[in-house]
Amino acid sequence: MNSLNNDITDMVEQIREISVTIGFIRIEVVKTAIINSNILWTQLLLYDNEPLPIKIDILKDIYTPSIKTIYSSPGSGLNTESDFITPKSRNISVFLVNKGYIFVGITPREDAAPSVFNFGLLRNWGLDKHTKDFSKIITLFQGIIDQDYDILGHSAGALVALNYASHTNQSRFKTVRVIDMIGQYPPGSQEFINSQISLNAVNNLISRGSFTDTDILGFKYLVQQAQTNPIGDSGFSRPSPYTGNFTNEGLLFFSLIFTGQLPGTITATTGLPGSWYLKQGFLQGTYAFGTLPTDDIYGLAHTNINTVYNTVGSIGSGIYPLAYDRDFFAVWSNSYPLVWENVRVPVFYINTELGIGDASHTISLLRNSRVTYDIVRDYGHADPVFSDTAETDFWNILIH
Numbered sequence: 001m002n003s004l005n006n007d008i009t010d011m012v013e014q015i016r017e018i019s020v021t022i023g024f025i026r027i028e029v030v031k032t033a034i035i036n037s038n039i040l041w042t043q044l045l046l047y048d049n050e051p052l053p054i055k056i057d058i059l060k061d062i063y064t065p066s067i068k069t070i071y072s073s074p075g076s077g078l079n080t081e082s083d084f085i086t087p088k089s090r091n092i093s094v095f096l097v098n099k100g101y102i103f104v105g106i107t108p109r110e111d112a113a114p115s116v117f118n119f120g121l122l123r124n125w126g127l128d129k130h131t132k133d134f135s136k137i138i139t140l141f142q143g144i145i146d147q148d149y150d151i152l153g154h155s156a157g158a159l160v161a162l163n164y165a166s167h168t169n170q171s172r173f174k175t176v177r178v179i180d181m182i183g184q185y186p187p188g189s190q191e192f193i194n195s196q197i198s199l200n201a202v203n204n205l206i207s208r209g210s211f212t213d214t215d216i217l218g219f220k221y222l223v224q225q226a227q228t229n230p231i232g233d234s235g236f237s238r239p240s241p242y243t244g245n246f247t248n249e250g251l252l253f254f255s256l257i258f259t260g261q262l263p264g265t266i267t268a269t270t271g272l273p274g275s276w277y278l279k280q281g282f283l284q285g286t287y288a289f290g291t292l293p294t295d296d297i298y299g300l301a302h303t304n305i306n307t308v309y310n311t312v313g314s315i316g317s318g319i320y321p322l323a324y325d326r327d328f329f330a331v332w333s334n335s336y337p338l339v340w341e342n343v344r345v346p347v348f349y350i351n352t353e354l355g356i357g358d359a360s361h362t363i364s365l366l367r368n369s370r371v372t373y374d375i376v377r378d379y380g381h382a383d384p385v386f387s388d389t390a391e392t393d394f395w396n397i398l399i400h
Contacts, residue, residue: 011042011058011144018143022136023048030055036089038062039097043081045112046137051121052112054133055079055316057105059093067100068174069149071138073108073130073157075382076324077216080105082314083154083385087307092385095395096152102145106137110212111316119211119319127327127336131163138164148172154179154385156324159331159338166342176369177398178349179384182277183340183362185332194276195333201269202326213265213325215274216318219255223312226252231294244293253298256308257285259381265322277332280354283308283380301378302387311386340365348372350398355381 016027026047033041040062045053057080060066072093074083084093084105093103108130110122134151142149149172153161158181165176185191225232230249237245246254255262259281264274275281285300330336340362347369351359353376363373376394379387384394 012044014144015044015046015140019046019140022140024140025049028053033088034062035059035094038064039094041085050109051118052109054109054137055107055111056137057081057085057093057103057107059085059097059103059105061097064100066097066102066145066147069102069104069141069145069147070096070152070177071134071141071149072103072105072152073134073154073160074105075155075157076213076320077315077318078311079107079111079314079316081107082311083157086311086314086386087304088310090391092390092395095391096399099399101150104137104141106134107316108320109133110320113317113319115317120209122211122321122323123206124323125321126323127159127163127331130160130324131167134160134164135168142170142172146172148174150175150177152177152179153181155181155381156320156328159183159328162343162347163338165345165347166339169344173345175345176343176347178347178351179394179398180350180352180355180381182332182356182359183338184334184365186361187334191277192333194270194272195329196335197270197272198266198276199326199329199333199335201266202322202329204269205266206322206326211322212319213322214319215264216315216320219252220312220315220318222248222252222255223309227309233293238289238293238296242289247293247296250287250293250296250298253285253300253305254287255281256283256300257281257287257298257380265325278355278381279357281380282355282382283386284354284378284383285380302383302389302393304386304388307386341368344368346370346372348398349374350384350394351375352379352381352384353377354379355383 024046028045030043042058044056047053085091096103151161158178225248232248234246234248234251259275260278283300283303287298290296331338363371
């Protein structure tokens with residue numbers, strides 16, 4: 001244990017020494033843990049002159065030297081721990097470490113926002129801001145590790161990864177790995193039009209003084225209610241012709257399976273579901289309505305509900321800037337200057353059938369990359385990271 005403590009101290013000192021040169025003024029060690037007896041997990045907060053810190057999660061094999069580093073960016077409203085390190089003993093970060101990587105997760109600053117905060121400070125925290133922070137941490141760690149590296153992103157984090165790749169020509173940078181995201185919809189398609197409608201709605205909200213998307217907070221509330229009072233009345237009616245309100249647990253499962261049908265932050269303006277871009281939902285499953293709400297039968301196909309509970313328990317603030325939303329919709333509708341031809345490293349682009357779905361138009365734009373593209377059938381948007389069988393279903397396609 002003393003040797004591990006020394007390793008952690010040495011690593012923090014190395015980070016502190018280099019971080020000063022790129023503007024960080026304080027480092028806080030949040031937690032350290034051993035996973036599966038061979039992996040050291042260290043979580044840090046890095047403070048600079050910005051109002052919120054960047055959280056870093058580092059996982060490495062204690063006994064076997066790494067051959068490469070992988071930097072990851074999580075989905076919007078999530079952090080590295082909730083997206084990539086859950087459940088603790090079997091997750092994509094552990095898988096990657098066992099493949100020979102040092103895993104470095106880079107959590108956006110908004111995860112650290114307290115409930116009482118001047119959210120107007122997030123007004124301009126869009127894709128550029130997230131990409132610059134991502135790049136800043138890569139620069140920091142490459143100054144310490146100095147080995148070949150890949151980047152990985154899930155959902156919104158995948159756009160950060162692709163945007164980073166379009167601006168970077170570092171010789172050590174080798175591969176982009178995308179988990180379920182769209183880059184651009186085909187011009188004229190309904191999704192392209194929906195993106196334009198959504199972009200206008202978000203710009204309108206920002207101009208009126210709204211700066212945060214709180215949709216993930218709704219899931220945090222649903223999980224809390226499902227855990228504490230599963231058969232209680234949720235207050236939300238079941239769809240016609242079924243009568244009565246969902247139970248708390250029933251509403252959670254329905255929301256996880258059919259996320260693409262639910263209202264969201266901009267629904268009142270657009271008339272579209274909050275996650276209209278999902279073909280079905282976060283997680284694949286089934287929901288059968290009974291005569292009474294307590295007769296409903298439901299379940300998840302690939303992901304254990306306890307993984308969902310643990311994930312939500314690891315989320316920080318759960319909010320993210322509307323400027324981040326704005327730039328997603330702008331990229332999707334070709335209104336953001338992401339130059340796809342500038343991505344010149346190999347790209348592993350793996351989507352899900354029931355999440356984002358087909359990304360073939362995006363693939364056609366990556367004309368200077370060697371792209372490995374696949375759609376995993378019967379998977380929802382979050383199944384790639386949470387499914388009990390994700391290693392064989394998804395990770396072995398993404399990493400090979």
